[in-house]
Amino acid sequence: MNTHTSPGFVENVRMSGEFKKSAIFALSGLILCGGLYTTVATLAGLGVFPEQARGSLIYQDNELRGSTLIAQPFTGDTYFHSRPSSVAHLPTDTGGSNLAPSNPELRAIARQLSQSVSAREGVALADIPVDMISMSGSGVDPHISEQAAALQIPRIARARGLAQENIAALVAQHTATPSFGVLGQSRVNVLTLNLALDNQ
Amino acid sequence: MLEISIILGLAVLLAWPLGHYMTSVYSARPHWGDVVFSPVERVIYKVTGINPDQGMGWKAYAKSLVLFNLVLGVIAFAVLKFQHLLPMNPDNIGPLSWDLALHTAVSFLTNTNQQHYSGQAQLTYLSQGVLIVTLQFLTPAIGLAACVAILRGMVGGLNSETAKEGEARNLGNFYTDVIRGTLRVLIPLALLLALLLTSQGVPSTFSGAAMATPVDAQAGLEVQEIPRGPVSAMVAIKQLGTNGGGFFGPNSSNPYENPTPISNMLQTISLILVPIAIVFMAGRLIGRKSLSTLAFTVMATFSVTMVAASVYSERQENAALAGLSAAGPNMEGKEVRFGTDPSALWATLTTQTSNGSVNSMHDSLNPMAGLVTRAGMLINSTWGGIGSGFINFIVYLWIAIFIAGLMIGRTPELFGRKVETKEIKALGMLIVLPAMVILGLTAITVAFPALTGNSNPGFHAVSQVFYEYTSAFANNGSGFEGLNDDSPWWNVTAVVALILGRYLPILLPLAIAGWMASKRETKAKENAIKLSGATFCVTVIAVILIINFLSFLPSAVIGPIGEGLEIASGNAFVE
Numbered sequence: 001m002n003t004h005t006s007p008g009f010v011e012n013v014r015m016s017g018e019f020k021k022s023a024i025f026a027l028s029g030l031i032l033c034g035g036l037y038t039t040v041a042t043l044a045g046l047g048v049f050p051e052q053a054r055g056s057l058i059y060q061d062n063e064l065r066g067s068t069l070i071a072q073p074f075t076g077d078t079y080f081h082s083r084p085s086s087v088a089h090l091p092t093d094t095g096g097s098n099l100a101p102s103n104p105e106l107r108a109i110a111r112q113l114s115q116s117v118s119a120r121e122g123v124a125l126a127d128i129p130v131d132m133i134s135m136s137g138s139g140v141d142p143h144i145s146e147q148a149a150a151l152q153i154p155r156i157a158r159a160r161g162l163a164q165e166n167i168a169a170l171v172a173q174h175t176a177t178p179s180f181g182v183l184g185q186s187r188v189n190v191l192t193l194n195l196a197l198d199n200q
Numbered sequence: 201m202l203e204i205s206i207i208l209g210l211a212v213l214l215a216w217p218l219g220h221y222m223t224s225v226y227s228a229r230p231h232w233g234d235v236v237f238s239p240v241e242r243v244i245y246k247v248t249g250i251n252p253d254q255g256m257g258w259k260a261y262a263k264s265l266v267l268f269n270l271v272l273g274v275i276a277f278a279v280l281k282f283q284h285l286l287p288m289n290p291d292n293i294g295p296l297s298w299d300l301a302l303h304t305a306v307s308f309l310t311n312t313n314q315q316h317y318s319g320q321a322q323l324t325y326l327s328q329g330v331l332i333v334t335l336q337f338l339t340p341a342i343g344l345a346a347c348v349a350i351l352r353g354m355v356g357g358l359n360s361e362t363a364k365e366g367e368a369r370n371l372g373n374f375y376t377d378v379i380r381g382t383l384r385v386l387i388p389l390a391l392l393l394a395l396l397l398t399s400q401g402v403p404s405t406f407s408g409a410a411m412a413t414p415v416d417a418q419a420g421l422e423v424q425e426i427p428r429g430p431v432s433a434m435v436a437i438k439q440l441g442t443n444g445g446g447f448f449g450p451n452s453s454n455p456y457e458n459p460t461p462i463s464n465m466l467q468t469i470s471l472i473l474v475p476i477a478i479v480f481m482a483g484r485l486i487g488r489k490s491l492s493t494l495a496f497t498v499m500a501t502f503s504v505t506m507v508a509a510s511v512y513s514e515r516q517e518n519a520a521l522a523g524l525s526a527a528g529p530n531m532e533g534k535e536v537r538f539g540t541d542p543s544a545l546w547a548t549l550t551t552q553t554s555n556g557s558v559n560s561m562h563d564s565l566n567p568m569a570g571l572v573t574r575a576g577m578l579i580n581s582t583w584g585g586i587g588s589g590f591i592n593f594i595v596y597l598w599i600a601i602f603i604a605g606l607m608i609g610r611t612p613e614l615f616g617r618k619v620e621t622k623e624i625k626a627l628g629m630l631i632v633l634p635a636m637v638i639l640g641l642t643a644i645t646v647a648f649p650a651l652t653g654n655s656n657p658g659f660h661a662v663s664q665v666f667y668e669y670t671s672a673f674a675n676n677g678s679g680f681e682g683l684n685d686d687s688p689w690w691n692v693t694a695v696v697a698l699i700l701g702r703y704l705p706i707l708l709p710l711a712i713a714g715w716m717a718s719k720r721e722t723k724a725k726e727n728a729i730k731l732s733g734a735t736f737c738v739t740v741i742a743v744i745l746i747i748n749f750l751s752f753l754p755s756a757v758i759g760p761i762g763e764g765l766e767i768a769s770g771n772a773f774v775e
Contacts, residue, residue, distance in 0.1 A: 002367060003222055003341055004423070007255065008251075008253050008255060008269075009255040009256070009258045009370050010253050010255070010256055010257065011254075011256075011257035011259060011368040012256060012257060012259040012260050012263070013259075013260045013263050013264065013424065013429075015263050015267045016597065018263070018264060018267055018268065019271070020249075020640050021248050021249055021250060021375075022264070022267045022268045022271045023250075023681070024248045024273060024633045025244070025248045025250070025268065025269045025378075025625040026268065026272050027566075028248060029272075029334050029337070029338050029382070030249060030275075030330060030331070032240075032244075032382070032383070032387075032527060033333055033336075033337040033338065033382065033387070034329065034330030034331060034333050035330060035618050037333065037337070037367075037387055037390065037391070037437075038329050038430055038434075039390065039431045040332065040448070041390065041394040041395070041404070041430075041432065041433035041436065042393055042394075042404050042405065042430040042433050043231060043392055043407060043434050044391070044394070045394060045395055045398035045402075045404025045405075045433075046404055046405055047400045048395060048398070048399075049395075051403050052399060052400070052401045052402070052403075052404075053398050053400050053403060053404035053472065054223040054403065054405055054407070054410075054428070055403045055405070055410055055426060055428045055456070056401050056459075057410055057412070057426075058412075063223040063521055064410060064411065064412045064413065065413055065414075065415055066412040066414065066415065066424060066426070067410070067412070067426055067456075068728070069401055069402075069455040069459050070426055070455060072415060072416065072419070072421070072424060073414070073416065073419040073420065073421055074415070074416045074419055075416060075418055075419045075420070075761060076416050076418050079415070079416050082689070083218075083536065085507075089259050089272065089421070090421075091425065091426045091427060092321070092409075092423065092427055093449075093608045094449050094450050094454050095449050095450045095681070096532075096533040096560075096561035096563075097532065097533065097561070097562055097563075097564065097655060098518070098533070098563040098564065098655050098661075098662040098680075098682030099532070099563065099564060099569070099656060099682065099765075100520075100563060100564060100656040100682075100765060101519045101520050101530070101532070101564065101565075101566055101767065101772075102270035102519065102520070102567075102656070102658060102659065102660050102763050102767055102772045103520060103656045103657065103660065104520075104657075104773055105617075106518075106520040106521075106532065106564075107520040107521075107773050108519045109211070109522055110524050111522075114524035114525055117759050120211045124582055125523070125524055125525060126525070126526055127526060128389050128524075128526060129528065129743075130503070130517075130521065130528030130529070130531050130579070131525055131528055131531050131536050132525065133371050133521060133525045134518065134530075134531040134532040134533075134534070135533065136453070136533070136534065136535055136536070137450055137451070137453030137530060137533045137534055137558075137559070137560045137561045138448075138450045138453045138454040138455060138535065140454070140455060141455070141535050141536055141537075142455055143535075143536040143537050144536060147270075147526075147537055148670055151498050153575055154440060157537060175572065176273045176537075178461065178462045179460065181436050182203050182206065183204050183206075183461035183464070183465055184460070184461025184464065184538055184539065184542065184543075185461075185536060185537060185538065186204075187536045187537050188575070189442055190417065195415055196417050200497055
């Protein structure tokens with residue numbers, strides 16, 4: 001029952017009379033946005049950029065070793081270590097510490113991280129780059145800073161019996177600079193760098 | 201600094217033509233895009249029985265909006281509660297509890313995307329890829345439709361030429377406005393962005409998780425399970441539609457949602473693109489360009505000031521890490537590929553716009569940036585949520601007109617229509633509502649510490665609770681995520697804040713616009729307050745500041761301000 005005030009115009013409606021229209025409209029929306037859009041967008045990405053669409057995966061001898069975008073845990077002395085993670089670098093459980101700068105628990109964790117990096121690399125606390133004692137937002141940050149990579153070179157050179165210059169050259173190959181010189185930060189991809197070390 | 205300037209500059213540059221395009225979309229002028237879009241629209245009008253040429257008065261418009269939301273809400277709740285019985289569930293994921301299903305349904309229905317469930321682990325592909333993506337398109341389109349209807353009302357409705365004083369006015373057709381916004385604005389933008397994001401590495405596949413053999417076999421991980429999915433399709437509309445609900449738990453800090461500085465730039469621009477375009481559209485749509493100039497000046501002033509404050513904040517060291525490493529900025533909860541500047545920029549813009557997606561963890565922000573993020577949500581009209589943000593700005597504008605009118609002894613009127621007692625009563629409700637809901641719920645919850653589930657002690661614990669309700673009421677969706685928030689208490693009380701924060705701030709202004717539209721238009725233009733003048737611009741800024749300071753300054757003192765002082769005094773860590 002519509003109250004017509006002029007042709008092609010309703011001042012008020014009864015909600016019960018509009019229910020069917022509204023329900024069909026909602027279903028059309030589900031088909032258009034949830035069905036068609038998701039399918040077209042996903043298939044277009046898969047068709048145009050197949051590598052990236054499948055997750056930038058790294059294969060070696062037909063074996064899947066990981067993704068260039070997702071960090072892996074490294075504990076051995078022969079490897080560069082990833083940033084600390086509050087989720088043990090598990091891609092199924094990504095997340096940050098969610099601890100505030102005023103939280104004593106965060107300070108306790110940072111102190112422990114700092115002391116273990118100091119002992120492992122044989123450097124003073126004041127020489128540790130801040131990204132090595134802070135937990136990333138995702139818990140699977142695939143990068144470390146150039147300083148964090150430089151810090152680890154002597155240990156890896158010793159453990160592998162390689163010259164430091166060789167490792168530094170390899171680090172440079174796996175370092176990305178800011179896009180167009182201004183966007184983002186210089187960064188070293190830990191997983192691809194470690195794979196390259198193993199393949200030397 | 202250069203990076204931030206480039207991102208903000210590009211956003212404004214792209215929003216300008218988009219605003220023009222959206223003006224033509226909502227004034228239904230012929231456009232070359234009609235060739236593509238009109239046939240699809242005709243099919244939808246045919247199956248639904250909608251007459252696109254039938255205009256609606258504000259009551260009809262409001263009721264259609266409420267009914268459509270009810271229908272969508274029932275569908276959403278049913279799908280989430282019974283997802284284990286529905287198709288597209290290869291991982292045999294179970295149903296959500298009733299309170300979590302209710303919270304999730306309402307959260308996405310209100311364009312909030314506050315998530316108390318944990319990402320891909322608790323939702324099926326049907327819930328995530330079909331239901332939620334649909335709501336991420338339709339809810340911004342609904343907000344935009346309401347905004348356009350209110351704008352039409354402010355100048356007397358589409359039938360202002362023929363209608364007499366006191367007669368109902370035509371504010372447009374709700375269904376037409378929703379479908380045009382979805383089909384002609386959001387879907388094309390999202391398709392383009394999804395493809396650009398995939399080029400940077402955002403997965404775009406229907407395949408399940410990949411199983412990798414880790415490189416360091418000694419590190420304790422035998423197989424690395426890497427979840428993938430149709431990520432880029434969801435991330436695109438999550439960013440463009442002021443939605444914020446991501447595919448993975450940590451949102452756009454996860455490298456699969458935001459892999460490179462370029463994808464980060466694209467997503468940051470997308471946070472504010474449509475909200476800025478709405479500012480450019482608003483004045484053109486009703487032939488009052490001074491409205492756009494005023495809104496842009498006020499919003500840009502707030503936006504840039506707050507960005508500067510949070511960028512400064514995050515360049516400072518994190519007190520908990522001080523002295524334990526070389527001096528450096530606050531990298532806790534942030535990603536190396538971005539660094540602190542783009543993270544602080546994102547945190548500020550995502551809370552100004554009611555988007556709520558994150559590329560760093562807000563719980564670990566330094567106190568000043570924590571203060572900026574909640575201020576953005578409380579003001580809620582610095583660009584703001586799609587449609588709803590500009591509606592909030594109109595509310596501030598009406599209040600400013602009223603106050604300015606009283607101060608100089610003129611009848612307060614906007615575009616020739618008087619703001620009178622009835623309107624002021626409704627505006628008064630809108631002023632006290634946020635304080636009542638947010639402070640009320642925070643007070644109750646903090647009084648019962650067993651309810652909160654905090655991850656942090658002290659001042660920050662109060663901040664976590666306040667942030668959660670502010671985020672719900674502002675329909676933002678970001679969080680101080682350390683909160684253990686999947687409990688019946690959190691779910692139900694957040695639903696109250698979500699509903700009050702979404703529908704009253706849309707429906708009351710719609711009613712006000714409807715009432716004002718029917719009034720006689722004063723022709724004496726020389727007496728009107730000029731929107732374009734610097735004096736009135738400062739008045740609007742002052743009104744926004746005063747309302748929010750009065751309501752929320754005390755709560756900031758026992759939150760981030762207290763936390764900042766505690767850190768500065770050296771009392772945070774007794775060692």
